[in-house]
Amino acid sequence: MDFDLNEEQRLLKESIDGLLTDSYDFEQRKKYMKEKGGWSKTVWLKLAEQGLLGLPFSEADGGFGGGGVETMIVMEALGKALVLEPYLATVVIGGGFLRHAGTDAQKAAHVPGIIDGSKTLAFAQLEKNSRYDLFDVSTTAKKKGDGWVIDGEKFVVLNGENADTLIVTARTKGERRDRNGIGVFLVPANAKGVTKKSYPTQDGLHAADITLTGVEIGPDAVLGNPEDSLALIERVVDEARVALCAEAVGLMDESLKTTVEYIKTRKQFGVAIGSFQSLQHRASDMFVAAEQARSMSMFATMANDFENAKERSNAIAAAKVQIGKSLKFVGQQAIQLHGGIGMTMEAKIGHYFKRLTMIENSFGDTDYHQRRVADGGGLI
Amino acid sequence: MDLAFTKEEQAFREEVRQFFRDNVPPDTRRKMVEGRHLSKDEMVTWWRILNKKGWGVSHWPKQYGGTGWTSVQHYIFNEELQSYPAPQPLAFGVSMVGPVIYTFGNEEQKKQYLPRIANVDDWWCQGFSEPGSGSDLASLKTKAERKGDKWIINGQKTWTTLAQHADMIFCLCRTDPGAKKQMGISFIVFSMKSKGVTVRPIQTIDGGVEVNEVFFDDVEVPYENLIGEENKGWDYAKFLLGNERTGIARVGVSKERLRRIRDLAGKVESGGKPIIQDAAFREKLAACEIELKALELTQLRVVADEGKHGKGKPNPASSVLKIKGSEIQQTTTELLMEVIGPFAAPYDVHGDDGSNEAMDWTAQIAPSYFNNRKVSIYGGSNEIQRNIIAKAVLGL
Numbered sequence: 001m002d003f004d005l006n007e008e009q010r011l012l013k014e015s016i017d018g019l020l021t022d023s024y025d026f027e028q029r030k031k032y033m034k035e036k037g038g039w040s041k042t043v044w045l046k047l048a049e050q051g052l053l054g055l056p057f058s059e060a061d062g063g064f065g066g067g068g069v070e071t072m073i074v075m076e077a078l079g080k081a082l083v084l085e086p087y088l089a090t091v092v093i094g095g096g097f098l099r100h101a102g103t104d105a106q107k108a109a110h111v112p113g114i115i116d117g118s119k120t121l122a123f124a125q126l127e128k129n130s131r132y133d134l135f136d137v138s139t140t141a142k143k144k145g146d147g148w149v150i151d152g153e154k155f156v157v158l159n160g161e162n163a164d165t166l167i168v169t170a171r172t173k174g175e176r177r178d179r180n181g182i183g184v185f186l187v188p189a190n191a192k193g194v195t196k197k198s199y200p201t202q203d204g205l206h207a208a209d210i211t212l213t214g215v216e217i218g219p220d221a222v223l224g225n226p227e228d229s230l231a232l233i234e235r236v237v238d239e240a241r242v243a244l245c246a247e248a249v250g251l252m253d254e255s256l257k258t259t260v261e262y263i264k265t266r267k268q269f270g271v272a273i274g275s276f277q278s279l280q281h282r283a284s285d286m287f288v289a290a291e292q293a294r295s296m297s298m299f300a301t302m303a304n305d306f307e308n309a310k311e312r313s314n315a316i317a318a319a320k321v322q323i324g325k326s327l328k329f330v331g332q333q334a335i336q337l338h339g340g341i342g343m344t345m346e347a348k349i350g351h352y353f354k355r356l357t358m359i360e361n362s363f364g365d366t367d368y369h370q371r372r373v374a375d376g377g378g379l380i
Numbered sequence: 381m382d383l384a385f386t387k388e389e390q391a392f393r394e395e396v397r398q399f400f401r402d403n404v405p406p407d408t409r410r411k412m413v414e415g416r417h418l419s420k421d422e423m424v425t426w427w428r429i430l431n432k433k434g435w436g437v438s439h440w441p442k443q444y445g446g447t448g449w450t451s452v453q454h455y456i457f458n459e460e461l462q463s464y465p466a467p468q469p470l471a472f473g474v475s476m477v478g479p480v481i482y483t484f485g486n487e488e489q490k491k492q493y494l495p496r497i498a499n500v501d502d503w504w505c506q507g508f509s510e511p512g513s514g515s516d517l518a519s520l521k522t523k524a525e526r527k528g529d530k531w532i533i534n535g536q537k538t539w540t541t542l543a544q545h546a547d548m549i550f551c552l553c554r555t556d557p558g559a560k561k562q563m564g565i566s567f568i569v570f571s572m573k574s575k576g577v578t579v580r581p582i583q584t585i586d587g588g589v590e591v592n593e594v595f596f597d598d599v600e601v602p603y604e605n606l607i608g609e610e611n612k613g614w615d616y617a618k619f620l621l622g623n624e625r626t627g628i629a630r631v632g633v634s635k636e637r638l639r640r641i642r643d644l645a646g647k648v649e650s651g652g653k654p655i656i657q658d659a660a661f662r663e664k665l666a667a668c669e670i671e672l673k674a675l676e677l678t679q680l681r682v683v684a685d686e687g688k689h690g691k692g693k694p695n696p697a698s699s700v701l702k703i704k705g706s707e708i709q710q711t712t713t714e715l716l717m718e719v720i721g722p723f724a725a726p727y728d729v730h731g732d733d734g735s736n737e738a739m740d741w742t743a744q745i746a747p748s749y750f751n752n753r754k755v756s757i758y759g760g761s762n763e764i765q766r767n768i769i770a771k772a773v774l775g776l
Binding site (some may be wrong): 001003004005010064071086260263264273274277279280281282284285287288291292293294295298299301302318321322370371373374375378379380 | 381382383384385386389444451523580635638639642659662663665666667669670671672675676677678680681683684685688696698699704763765767769770771773774775776
């Protein structure tokens, strides 16, 4: 049992923290938001230069063979700096599908572009009524010759506007909520029949609603078994959840730090408001919530390697519950302790709160995952 | 980072568990499961079994009878002990006064007291809190005046846990009334059989008697019963209170209780079916289990940290343990109340002889719920814990 980072992991942490300290303060972030697609190509290439975009890929695929802990370190750092760039969509999720199910040819076609920063991906999964159920898929993929024709609508696809390749879940057989009959397809974003409606999200990221109408793709576009890929989707989404947990821990750390600094300096009644016990206790409760979240983020990171898929999912669901509860408390109280200034777009704390809030509603909210743990027979 | 226990640690867990199975008296275990109070004899019998095995004072230095275990082994031992469940060693002797004596006491005192603490030949109690000194402990008034080779002690202590069983007390007494409040306190030990010591039981809301008031009227104590230096008692008290950082979370206790809740919820019916099939109940149970898992991980972080970097600088996360640990313990007793429903009401009509298994489990659930309100009050109330986090961790 060991919770310390090893030497290489410490260096990784220093390097990404250093990069973001230099190039990602709140003012710089505002500029990046105005760039095309809402994030900075320059920063993205810096991440590539430091090898961070190749982190989880095997050395054979040109990556660095990093594991869950390495991803946790990066996601925490990205959270702390409130980074806009599509690391989750491209490296964690897109990369996850390629690592777990990509053929050599598919990896050769996509991984180098991810690693050098020239290509980004997006995960087109959510549908109008699917909510958090990954098996609830109405989009269809019908066989045509060697290849497939995809029809359907996908919503809130993060990085959907910029991505070069979409990873699309689609049903190859069965009914809307059947657990089998689901496939995963690599669809070029510029394929004929793909239309996108892009918009900024509440947390300053960018997403798109995507319609696929008679989109024809070749046989090489299938990731894994086209008729039975729910387990693959669950595996990759679990990794995305773990990454979101780590990002949330980074966001909470920074929210707490910013809040504590604020109440130490803000004066009312002639004294720093942080000298009032009611505020001190609130801040202490935020600390407790953030530490419990950090513990569960670590647990989720380690659970990601559990061999038993049910145990893995259960543990990660439990982590998402803890993170959801903690982030809501830390986020809301950070605004409360800031008072009026916390309500303004000008102050950075509100932006942290908004990103935290969106994380709760990504890939299953607190109630959803709590129900999963409850129905799965508990944790003890 | 690695969550797994080593093979050796797993084997150790099995060894500990097997020892409990073979050696904890079954009736002691039953009473623990049912949340009953144990008699002095039952507790002492078990502690002597533990001490004979060499595990009575496991965390003491080897030269005084400790085991030399790693921090992970201590963690495993405690978890297994709490979740078996079996009584934990008497904290007042083993975790509190023992370490003060072997750290600050003289050779004579070590020889005289330590073996008797380990074998519970002396039952120790703690003389810290006073009627006017709860969270503000340093305001204590009990006086010890030097008179030749004796101390003359006058005053009153309260909340003295299990003082009715005690042979010895360690006491914070004011020895320099002129000094600033933390500075004039000394750490003195003496026999509860001394002339002038009166114990008056306090009945708590669960109906039990765990705590007492203790009065001192001109109690004469030999001067050499002073531990360490005169007027340095506050330092020893802080040392004593900071000593037990991880046990306070009582993760094993809550685990055992959650297993019991799940088991009972599969048997007790609500709406014509077991209450575990009620989605709302099941989610509350899951919520508590998740909180406990997070706490367990937080505790493991602290344990691993101590194992690697020593106990010198506490991990900031350790201050989470008391707050969350007590909240979760309280939640488990609330869930038990929910399971039992209307049968929470009867007072202990069946006695505690174990003869009526069908109903015995219900008797202590309400008292245990009432009793567990104490856990967010004692050991530094949770509000005091929040003050500590604000000052020591957040720098407010």
